[in-house]
Amino acid sequence: MSSKKNVAIIGAGLTGITIANLIKKRINFTIFEKSRGLGGRMATRRAEPYQFNHGAQYFKVENKGFKDFLNPLIKNKIIKNLELNHVEILNKEIIKKFKINSKKYFTAQSKMNDVVKSLAKNNFSIKLSCKIVQIKKLNNKWFIFDSDIVSYGPYDWLFLTIPPNQVIDILNKDFKFIDIIKKIKMNSCYSIMLGFDETKKLNFDTALCLDQDIRWLSLNKEYQDNKEYFNLIINSSYNFAEQNINNSKIEISDYLIKQASDVLCCKLDNYKYKAIHFWKYAMSQKSNNLGSLLDENLKIIVCGDWCMNGRVEGAFLSARDSVSKILKYI
Numbered sequence: 422m423s424s425k426k427n428v429a430i431i432g433a434g435l436t437g438i439t440i441a442n443l444i445k446k447r448i449n450f451t452i453f454e455k456s457r458g459l460g461g462r463m464a465t466r467r468a469e470p471y472q473f474n475h476g477a478q479y480f481k482v483e484n485k486g487f488k489d490f491l492n493p494l495i496k497n498k499i500i501k502n503l504e505l506n507h508v509e510i511l512n513k514e515i516i517k518k519f520k521i522n523s524k525k526y527f528t529a530q531s532k533m534n535d536v537v538k539s540l541a542k543n544n545f546s547i548k549l550s551c552k553i554v555q556i557k558k559l560n561n562k563w564f565i566f567d568s569d570i571v572s573y574g575p576y577d578w579l580f581l582t583i584p585p586n587q588v589i590d591i592l593n594k595d596f597k598f599i600d601i602i603k604k605i606k607m608n609s610c611y612s613i614m615l616g617f618d619e620t621k622k623l624n625f626d627t628a629l630c631l632d633q634d635i636r637w638l639s640l641n642k643e644y645q646d647n648k649e650y651f652n653l654i655i656n657s658s659y660n661f662a663e664q665n666i667n668n669s670k671i672e673i674s675d676y677l678i679k680q681a682s683d684v685l686c687c688k689l690d691n692y693k694y695k696a697i698h699f700w701k702y703a704m705s706q707k708s709n710n711l712g713s714l715l716d717e718n719l720k721i722i723v724c725g726d727w728c729m730n731g732r733v734e735g736a737f738l739s740a741r742d743s744v745s746k747i748l749k750y751i
């Protein structure tokens with residue numbers, strides 16, 4: 422009987438953790454994540470008593486395999502069906518108003534990063550705060566290096582589950598699909614997080630602004646010690662983020678808060694907490710429907726949401742595709 426292969430999975434977002442779940446019985450693996458925690462763009466920022474899901478806030482589940490994969494999370498009350506009041510705003514007027522209450526949409530019961538955390542079993546080997554910057558092949562085995570030039574390996578295969586621009590930083594031109602990856606474009610986005618200790622009287626939970634530099638507003642109330650706290654997320658439009666990549670974050674947040682305040686006709690400068698996050702690679706500009714990209718000579722697989730539709734379900738589907746492709750080699 423052949424011994425189990427050793428594999429490195431780079432990235433601990435939904436794609437990386439899904440791969441680990443689907444393949445755990447067949448291989449030995451270590452997951453490498455540059456951040457301090459798991460979840461990637463399914464992100465949560467805690468700043469007691471405030472809490473913000475400032476990446477994906479909800480996601481669509483259409484694929485039966487994805488629904489089955491998520492069933493334990495539904496059962497364990499990590500995720501629930503989405504129920505909210507949504508509006509669309511044009512020229513500072515609400516032009517559409519509807520309730521989203523569909524069995525197809527899910528959101529976190531509380532923290533979005535709990536989704537990935539709960540899928541990452543305690544026995545998974547995960548190295549946090551470990552940014553992989555280089556890979557090298559020696560005697561037909563992979564060695565990978567972090568930003569402190571510490572090396573890890575040997576590995577038979579590498580899974581890269583990180584955004585395309587970050588893949589290009591690591592892979593060299595020999596990778597079979599490098600030209601396809603170079604053509605993928607990702608949108609950027611600023612997320613402003615504001616915490617208030619007085620409730621704002623707004624008659625919606627999420628708003629899409631169709632003609633502003635702010636694109637998305639989302640409100641969320643939390644109860645703690647019988648007190649109500651109010652969390653507001655303001656996301657910029659992709660265009661605005663693109664045009665203001667190098668501008669001062671203070672100026673950007675002041676500008677976007679002022680615009681949100683104008684659109685909502687509501688004072689927003691009395692926040693008790695403020696933070697800004699720049700998502701350089703928030704979402705792919707279009708669906709790419711590539712599945713995953715396996716180079717059998719190099720023994721590298723590249724996958725992630727951007728290989729599919731740039732969404733949470735796409736991350737799962739790309740991960741599943743990569744596992745089905747690697748099975749004949751391990």
Ligand SMILES: Cc1cc2nc3c(=O)[nH]c(=O)nc-3n(C[C@H](O)[C@H](O)[C@H](O)COP(=O)(O)OP(=O)(O)OC[C@H]3O[C@@H](n4cnc5c(N)ncnc54)[C@H](O)[C@@H]3O)c2cc1C
Binds near residue numbers: 453553656736
């Ligand atoms: C603001 C925003 C709103 C969104 N809204 C929605 C939505 O409404 N619905 C929806 O379905 N999706 C939404 N998304 C997209 C969704 O979050 C992603 O599709 C999904 O989380 C992608 O998962 P992933 O594992 O493929 O990638 P990621 O979550 O990006 O995971 C990749 C991981 O790799 C790590 N990493 C990167 N480089 C390295 C390196 N060199 N070494 C080690 N680790 C590395 C990163 O830190 C990250 O944790 C949104 C995203 C953003 C940012």
